[in-house]
Amino acid sequence: MQSDFFKDKKVAIVCDWLTNQGGAEHVVYTLHTMFPDAPIYTSIYTPEKMPQFLSAQIHTSFIQKFPFSKKKHQLFLNFMPLAFEEFDLNRFDIVLSSCHSCAKGVITRPETVHICYCHTPMRYLWDESQAYIRSSPFPGIFKWWYIPHSIKKLRLWDRLAADRVDYYIANSRHVAQRIKKYYERESTVIYPPVETSLFSVSSNRQDYFLAVGRLIRYKRFDLIVETFNRLGLPLKVVGEGPSYKELKQIARSNIEFLGYVSDEEKAKLYAEAQAFIFPQVEDFGITPVESMASGLPVIALGQGGALETVLDKKTGILFDEQTVESLTGAVETFQKTKFSPAKIREHATQFDTANFKKSMYEYIESSYNAWQVTMTTL
16 A cells, blocks of 8 residues: 555656557556556557556657557667657656666656666667577668667667666566676566466366467477477467467467467466466566466476576476477476475465565655655765
8 A cells, every 4th residue: 555655746657668468568557556646658659459558647759650660669769768868757756667678768857766667678788689680580781780780879878878767676686687787786676566366276177288478489489389299288378479370380289379368268277277388588477477376387497587486396397498308308397296286376476466566665665765865965
């Protein structure tokens, strides 16, 4: 519950873009429920894709008017720094940015405290820049000159913009390490909100395994499909994305692609599956926590955020490498291991939205007070 401290404080929320549903967007929505009167500033907004924000006061940048911006925001990354720097936030006491791209680059007055909830420093500027260039669909001069040149300029801007933040919150210890490495800043870890109340344990377990997410390359659905092609075990895949057709073509008859499903159907699929498959590296990873909130064990790559959410042999199985052999071994280990659905769900509740809100209210209040002390001693 919000304390009286916030009654006379003017709060603004800033985020990179609101074009599709995802974990970062859920954080922004939760902040909106915490501060319903706070306006939201973002580069691009697609109302039809984000109905939960229809009652919010949303301010968009000039990029909103660009052709194709709502579907291909990546094309306009070079314009993002200017877009956020142009927002006028002078009337606010507290600015909360939810950032994995350029939102932290807003400019605030000295008296304003700027707290950034950082999902990750931009991967395509830092640790994955070369992979981003190689995988780019653009031809010749764009791929080998324009994109590298743009990345270099954006990297310089990103490092400068990082210093505009007064306090950092990281969404995991994994991200806190990256903030320290690339921005040379300390951060406090507050895990993202998960609506664990939407999920429950079922006694009606079926024989299928489950994978959920956007079907894009880095999430390694190709590895899941290849592994279950070999194992021949039933697998249901929930999600849409650019890899959908390719994955469906290589999948055998034991693998079923469900595409988009409702939240209610997704909860039912979690509750009745054998185990959840999670072979990618994520900074946190919402879906494994949703799985565990359903009492469902997670078979996850032992890297990134999964190391902080999945307990090996207790709430799931961790495997070492993104290979068919390693994932196959993890599935076989899972089949020999007994799990307690009730204990798995109990573990997941620590990531509930209520805990996120409580931690955020306390952190924002203490940070604001600390900043005011700092300003009076200068």
